[in-house]
Amino acid sequence: MNSNSKRTGSLISIQDSLVKARFFENVIMGETAEILVEGKFLQAEVLQVASDPKNAKAGIVEMQVFEDLTGAKIGDLVVFKGKALSVLLGPGLLTSIWDGLQNALYPLSEQDSYLKPGMKAPALDEEKLWDFTPSVKPGDSVCGGQVIGSVPEGRFDHKILVPFDFGKCKVHTIIESSRVNITQTVALVIDEHGKEHELKLVFSHPVKSPIPFMQRSIPNKTISTGVRVIDLLAPVAYGGTVGNPGPFGAGKTVMQHTLCKYALADIIIMAACGERAGEAVEVFKDFAELADPSTGESLMNRMCIFGNTSSMPVAAREASVFIALTVGEYYRYQGYNVILLADSTSRWAQALRERSGRQGDIPGPEAFPMDIPDQIKGMYQRAGADTASGGSLTFIGTVSPAGGNFQEPVTQATMDSTGGFWGLSQDRADAKKYPAIDPLVYTNSVYDSFISKEDREQIVKTLQEANDIDQTISTIGLKKVPVEKYVLYQKGQTIDFCVLQQDAFHELDACTRPERLQIINKAVQKLIETPIHFSNGEGEDEELKEQIKTEFDRLRLWWKDWNSNAKSETELASLPEQIEHFVLQEQYA
The missing domain is CATH 2.40.10.170 (Thrombin, subunit H)
Structure with missing residues (x-):
């Protein structure tokens, strides 16, 4: 167009x-x-x-x-x-922070302390020089999406592509290896109609036209996010989709910070598509100062951020999501594993609702557009894995349902559109449990975990039974609960406290990789499967239950300490050994 x-x-x-x-x-x-x-x-x-x-x-x-x-x-x-509404694609995307229309925020801040209507800034640095190396020569045939050269972008090899809407062309001229900026022409190509086209390091692409896959495939390789409850019970694969709903204050933002730091992906894109301005500013300030635990470099070296806050016009929320998606597709096409975090898709949907109302469309449930499920599904369908390029785009969208009501239309449509679901609980958040993902409510995944399906089911079954016993204790009191049921309750409490909860600010406990996770799972399965016989002589049930609680409290304290300190192979192996001693009620340290 x-x-x-x-x-x-x-x-x-x-x-x-x-x-x-x-x-x-x-x-x-x-x-x-x-x-x-x-x-x-x-x-x-x-x-x-x-x-x-x-x-x-x-x-x-x-x-x-x-x-x-x-x-x-x-x-x-x-x-x-x-x-059409387009995004500028090329080297320099990483480390950048934009508004919802890809105006660079730092150059905008030099114009004025406040964002004002009509302010514009180049999306990418037009003066920075890039070391371009050609990969084609005059006379070669090229077409849309084909590589004509590359430049180093930090630790990444950024491929320079022919714009995707180009047909078959022939390279007329191309520069030799040299340093150029994004405004300079690096190649001249001639299309089948004899028309000449100048190619630069960058080009624009319509944001509502998905960048094509080379060879789309089913996501089947699990991402290590470092979050135990996710990697154990609700994993996500490279190229997968996840809905992350939760009420205000349930910990969605902290989880996003954790995923940005520890998820094993090449590139992270954050789209603050209507997030509250204060939280967005916190992201801009904090992320510039954080180090990537994998490389020791600045975390921003593998990130880009779209800061379209709730104080900005609603129409820009929709634009920011599609711009972020297109940037993610671009890096997927280049062969990189990308994670897109959109916060919050509820406010994106609210923007659609406001626009639909002004247009006089027939309203659907809660005044959202009638086609809101199709729009949400279409957005998540742009994620996926590409076998030919080796890249993937994983889409994790947070949802902020009013009052924590997971039955509202946006949350329900997200559940129907995504392969994974991480439901946050207000009760768990109020109890200071992080992450506040409830393993028993709206938490599921179609993707493979690092542990077997049988083990996952055994953990969930134990947690469910422990939760039922907890309800019984709350209703009729501890005295009426049999000892063996009380032991099962304590097992569930131990798994919840020691495995499903983490310290996001502790260097070691904040991130659990698959090898460590498998050791933890081995200990958990031993705890679940093995009957534990506590003896209290001729004492009363109440005394025995108090003894059981004391023993489990000691175990939980030891396990928490292990989470925070075990590093060496010997220290890691001590967890299954400790559980073995515990279930046999042998003396243990």
């Missing part, structure tokens, strides 16, 4: 971020436009095109505006750009 002619219109209606304009030349659905408001151009996107009932020679276009329209008035000039 490109047009060199200048096509204009004028505003005839303004309703918050939704406007209408009259035009007299061709306008295309989905193209971008700019509205001149008080000397500044504000970016918009065409949603609908219709005939003008008052003027047969004119048409009416409906647009959503991505910036604050304060000061706009009827008659303001509209300039149609002739291209």
